[in-house]
Amino acid sequence: MRKLNLPVEDAIDVFDICISKVQNNDLKARLEHCKPNLITAVTDYTTKAPRIELHTIATHNSINGNVSSEEMKKVYTDRMVGSTSPGRYIYDKWRASAPNNICPLCAQRTTDTLEHHLPKGNYPIYSVVPINIFPACSACNKIKLDLVVNSPEREPIHPYFDDVDDELWLKAEVIELKPASLRFYTVKPDNWDEIKYERIRNHFKLFELEKLYGSHSAVELTNYNYRINEMFETGGALLVRNFLEGSWLSMRNVNLNSWQTATYQALFNSNWYQEGGFKSE
Ligand SMILES: [Zn+2]
Structure with missing residues (x-):
């Protein structure tokens, strides 16, 4: 499993870019109100990932009861993946960020999509958080899907936080x-x-x-x-x-x-x- 360099983008900057063209005033205001939660969530992730404690982060189906899981997932699917969406250039940059375009999860097939380490379906707050997203191949993406684990040994290798090439395994x-x-x-x-x-x-x-x-x-x-x-x-x-x-x-x-x-x-x-x-x- 290949280690990747951490993305340089700031989570709030990425979120701002993605929601920059939201027309609906009510939705826009509610998304704006998610920012404190987002900052807390990123801090939590940054602390827990190196300690193999990401499995202790609780799954959730809304952000503060204010923005639904579906609405937050759409910040990714409609505002980052969509070909004319404001976040698309970030999507393209991340998707092309693996050396030789080799998938970090299987170290064999080529990258053609983005993978959420904590799946956005169960952890919507991390839908567009840079350190939770990395390039991968579709086959690995499909295998992992909405995987939620409840113990450290079940946590898949994280390309940004784990180094498994320090020893022969x-x-x-x-x-x-x-x-x-x-x-x-x-x-x-x-x-x-x-x-x-x-x-x-x-x-x-x-x-x-x-x-x-x-x-x-x-x-x-x-x-x-x-x-x-x-x-x-x-x-x-x-x-x-x-x-x-x-x-x-x-x-x-x-x-x-x-x-x-x-x-x-x-x-x-x-x-x-x-x-x-x-x-x-
Ligand atoms: Zn793969």
Whole structure:
């Protein structure tokens, strides 16, 4: 899961821009009155996110009994997502903010939407709060939907507040059947506490990453089959091993916990693969 830089926009500025073209005077006045609640909510979020306490924020269906959940959600859907809406340029900027447009939740598919960490349906006050919104792929967005959790270990990894690349937690093992394939799994780093590990384990499960990575690594193995065969014919298992080691170190240098790093580490550790397991038959 990829860490992202915090958005630089101020929550009240974004809110002001979004509601700037509200025509209905009553609605406009009620939205304006939400600002103190918004400031409190952002402070609460900023304090709780690094402590893995966002699950303690209560779900709500109105802001102060003054603005309904639906009205607040529309500040996002009508005034930030809409193609001609005043907040659209912020939406576009955030959606394009992930390095190489890679989704921070699955670290594989490309970003094409925005994701609310605390879902706007259950936490409408956070509908347009910058630190609650980040770019993601539609598949992850669909999986997460209106997820509400009630314990720290169920909190999905937050791209702005969590760093899970400080230790190795993603591994793969070679399934010794022809054609060779890989199974991905998580391991608990010694330096992590149980909650951090349970979070990554639950995140891995929730976003179905075992299947996603298994499928991409299978394509990778097929793509390299010709080259590995050629190396084996010229320099035997040793040459194959050297190539796999170089690939593993190169991938690891880019990202410690990518499926590519796990793939090449597993292949480098597999004598079975190097001594002919790579052959399709
Ligand atoms: Zn994704």
